[in-house]
Amino acid sequence: EAGVTQFPSHSVIEKGQTVTLRCDPISGHDNLYWYRRVMGKEIKFLLHFVKESKQDESGMPNNRFLAERTGGTYSTLKVQPAELEDSGVYFCASSRDTSQETQYFGPGTRLLVL
Amino acid sequence: GNSVTQMEGPVTLSEEAFLTINCTYTATGYPSLFWYVQYPGEGLQLLLKATKADDKGSNKGFEATYRKETTSFHLEKGSVQVSDSAVYFCALLRRGSQGNLIFGKGTKLSVKP
Numbered sequence: 450e451a452g453v454t455q456f457p458s459h460s461v462i463e464k465g466q467t468v469t470l471r472c473d474p475i476s477g478h479d480n481l482y483w484y485r486r487v488m489g490k491e492i493k494f495l496l497h498f499v500k501e502s503k504q505d506e507s508g509m510p511n512n513r514f515l516a517e518r519t520g521g522t523y524s525t526l527k528v529q530p531a532e533l534e535d536s537g538v539y540f541c542a543s544s545r546d547t548s549q550e551t552q553y554f555g556p557g558t559r560l561l562v563l
Numbered sequence: 564g565n566s567v568t569q570m571e572g573p574v575t576l577s578e579e580a581f582l583t584i585n586c587t588y589t590a591t592g593y594p595s596l597f598w599y600v601q602y603p604g605e606g607l608q609l610l611l612k613a614t615k616a617d618d619k620g621s622n623k624g625f626e627a628t629y630r631k632e633t634t635s636f637h638l639e640k641g642s643v644q645v646s647d648s649a650v651y652f653c654a655l656l657r658r659g660s661q662g663n664l665i666f667g668k669g670t671k672l673s674v675k676p
Contacts, residue, residue, distance in 0.1 A: 453606070480662060491567075492607075492652065492666040505661050540607065544662065552664060554599070554607035 451475065453555035455541050461561045467529040470558045474523070474543030480504075481524050482544075482552060483516060487537040495539075498524060531562045565590045569653045569667035576643055576674050584638040584670050586627075586653035594655040596620075596629055596636040597664070601650045610638075610651070643674045 454473045462468050474481045483495040495514070496506040500521035509516070513532070518524040528535050538559050542552040570585040588594065598610040598620070611620030616631035625640045636653060653667040 455606075482662065482664075484664070484666075489668070491668050492654075492664075494663040494665070497661055497663065505663065508663070542607075542664075550662070551609055551612070552662065553609070556604075556606035 453541055453543050453553055455539075455555040455558050457558060458556065459559045459561075461563065462531055463563050464533055465530045467527065468531055468560060470526045470528075470539050470560070472524045472526070472541030472555060474541070475545075475553055478543035478545050478553075479521070480544040480546070480550070480552075481518060482542040483524070483526055484540040484542065485537050486540065486557075487534070492540065495526075528560075531560075533562050536560055536562045565594070565655065565657055565665050567653050567655055567665055567667035569651075569670055571668075572650075572670040572672065574670060574672045576672070578645055578674055578676050579642045580674075582638070582640040582643045582647075582672070584651055584653075584672070586636045586638065586667060588634050588636065588653075588655050590634075590655055590657055590665075592658050593631070594657045596627070597654040597656065598625070598627055598636070598638050599652040599654060599666075601652070601669075603649070607652065643672070645674045645676050648672055648674045 456471045481498040486492040494508040497504045498518045538557040542554045544550040595614045597612045599607045600610045611622040613620040613629035619628045
């Protein structure tokens with residue numbers, strides 16, 4: 450069984466540009482989560498999809514961030530326009546069922562905004 | 564609110580030394596507790612978990628016991644190896660939540676031969 454995959458592994462962009470991150474969850478996992486770790490700080494929750502629906506987006510920092518999961522399979526997280534403080538590692542995770550199920554994480558996307 | 568505090572790193576040990584990484588939490592209700600590990604160049608992997616008080620999670624020689632009275636979930640290993648060098652994250656999942664893990668800041672462990 451393939452694990453959670455994320456693309457790209459690294460991205461370096463300039464302030465004001467747009468970047469789109471992609472996450473492919475484990476096949477059959479209805480729950481998909483995005484997290485972010487800013488340098489030296491905790492990994493913070495961004496949002497949670499159940500299939501194609503946003504269950505909780507309370508962690509999204511502002512309206513420059515847009516997440517989608519059309520068709521309930523892969524998800525994208527777009528940052529537009531990117532700011533310096535958006536730099537960090539963006540992790541995606543998936544789980545089969547809600548709540549107490551183990552979440553399986555991808556390798557992360559390292560985003561650097563210059 | 565809900566939070567996790569873990570010891571600051573980095574931690575540097577010699578091979579076969581004893582490891583303890585402290586983790587304490589603040590949470591409403593009785594959360595599930597986790598240790599995740601991130602090896603260099605890889606994603607987060609679940610190392611072990613415990614879902615109720617006095618449960619002991621264990622995996623790959625690592626152990627952690629859910630202590631409700633001290634709100635702690637310290638990670639221990641009796642004899643570390645160079646291959647254990649990684650960043651370790653303590654996390655909680657509030658019972659009844661939608662699955663939003665709350666993480667500590669991570670502790671980087673380096674094991675020297």
